[in-house]
Amino acid sequence: MGEQLYRRALEHAHGQGATTIETVVLASNEDGLGFAEAHGFVEFDRYVLPGDTVAYIDLRLA
Template sequence: MAQEQRWTNGGDERVVETVVLAANTEGLRFAVGRGFVERERYVLDGEREEWVDLRLADDARER
């Protein structure tokens, strides 16, 4: 699972995103169980695997 953190608005807002292979149902359950919400599903050009972009929900970031 690849994870990145992005700082926006001069550091006032922290956005945490992750990407999970859609076939990895255990990984998706893990991410959702920790407060991530699905944003997008896609297949990269020339590939067959579906990927899921997730973002940490606002209320989960406040924990």
């Protein structure tokens, strides 16, 4: 189901003229990171919000 949602959202974004697709995944979400990387996303930033201990990872579709 996730694959279908991803494909549909990507098609919609491109249909609206998007040229850059980005997502944010918690570093502790191994499945989410794996899904993003398997679909061509690459990390471009990593940060921890004040008071948090788990990093957020910004990824961009290559």
